[in-house]
Amino acid sequence: MAKAIEQPVPxxxxxxxxxxxxxxxxxxxxKVVHDGDTINIAADGNFGVRLLGVDAxxxxxxxxxxxxxxxxxRGFVKxxxxxxxxFLADPFxxxxxxLPLRAALHDHLLGRLGPTTARNHAELGGPSTQALRDMISSDIAEQGLDGETFKFRLAFAHEVLDRYGRLLCYVNRDQKLRPRPAPYNERLLAxxxxxxxxxxxxxDPFVRQENRVAQAVPAPGTARTVAEAGALGRARESVRQARQTGLGVWNPADPLRLHAFELRYLAGRRAPDRYVLDLSDSSSELLHPQSYHRIPQPEDRLFVNAEHAPLWAEKGWSVPPL
Structure with a gap:
């Protein structure tokens, strides 16, 4: 399928x-040219969409x-x-x-790697994929629509595109009447x-966005307040309930051993580079990217891109060097 936005080379x-x-x-x-610096266009191809807040x-x-x-x-391999x-039996x-990793992170990963890690990942990846397909199919049927008439509703936050040209958003079925169902992002977590x-x-796509990203940096020591607000608060509660119930990736008999982002950086031979804020703590520091595992529950991790870390330091947060 042709893409409207793509990366022909990295x-x-x-x-x-x-x-x-x-x-x-x-x-x-x-009609298309509005003025000397503005035109109206239609996409030539399909958009890739990366659901915010989830990692299947x-x-x-x-x-x-x-x-x-x-x-x-070569290429994408199942x-x-x-x-x-x-590979996942011993990626080192x-x-x-x-792949230079700190000793503590290396040891953390060793406890999750082994000859059955890939099988565990694959067996949980299939149901996750099917779950999203079923949600969309159910919404089409429930609205009495078909592939020609069904529409998505996209809600954006600060950044619209990721490095691969995919739209970054919360996605739901397009529905004018309320109440609407939860976005697919939240349904997947729940x-x-x-x-x-x-x-x-x-x-959080449902708040007025600041004109400058720097203005969105929270005050030091307010992580718990940030954690309970809006879409982030709802998502974290959904994750807690799913874990307590043992659903899907939280199945106590064989939970997901290696997070998807961990698989990606191991395969890409690139150490994690996003700082992390502990949403369960009231401290005023960002943890080093290779210390994310020190925060036990994944819903308590708020990742911060390295390019944004100086903005947090300017606001008064303690930010360790990479």
């Missing part, structure tokens, strides 16, 4: 568009290259592939590009279909 994002449409027909240029188990990802096994499959079983084995993955400042 680090380069481009978009594809058409003349604006009206009732499906292209508009003349004099991966169903496929790119395997890292190995000098020991040079003929590994996590159920035997090569993933071998000789032959892979070195059903235990995904782990929480809260990244500041994209934590």
């Amino acid at each position: 680090g380069i994002t481009v978009g594809h568009a058409l003349l604006a449409r009206s009732a499906g027909a292209p508009q003349p240029v004099d 188990p991966e169903v496929s990802f790119e395997l890292p290259r190995s000098s020991v096994v040079p003929d590994l499959p 996590i159920s592939h035997p090569a993933w079983t071998d 084995a000789p032959g892979f590009e070195p 059903g235990g279909h995904a782990m929480p993955y809260f990244i500041w400042p994209n934590v």
Whole structure:
């Protein structure tokens, strides 16, 4: 499927568009050009959407290259592939590009890695994927619509696009009448279909956004207040209930052992680089990116991109060097 926004090569994002449409027909240029610096366009292709606040188990990802096994499959490979079983049994084995991690994080990961880690991830990734499909299909049927008439409602926070050209948003069925159902983001967390993955400042799309990201930085020591507000507060409560009930990724018999973001940085051979705020604590510090595991419950972690960390330091937060 053609994408309206894509990355043809890493680090380069481009978009594809058409003349604006009206009732499906292209508009003349004099209608499309509003003034000397503004035009109206229609997307040429599909948009990828990354649901905010959730991180479901991966169903496929790119395997890292190995000098020991040079003929590994290329591109996105299903996590159920035997090569993933071998890699996640020991991603620090000789032959892979070195991944410098702190000793405490290395030890934390070793407790989650092994010959059955890939199988565990794959077995939970399938149901998570199917859960989202079922939610959308159910909404289409419940509204009496079909693939031609069903619409999504997208709610954005501070950042609209991620590094891959995907829209960052909360997603729901388009419905004018209230009450609306919870967004798919919250439904996934409530059903235990995904782990929480809260990244500041994209934590609440239903508040007036500050013009400058710096103005959105909370005051030092207010983490607990931030944690209970708006969409973030609702999402955290959903996660707590799902864990206590043992749903999905929280199944006490075999819970998700390796978080999806951990699988990604292990495979990408890139150490975690997002600082983290403990939402259960009233301290005034951001933890080092490799110390996220010190916060036991995932819903208590609020990640902060490294480029935003100086803004937190200016506000008075203690920020350790990378």
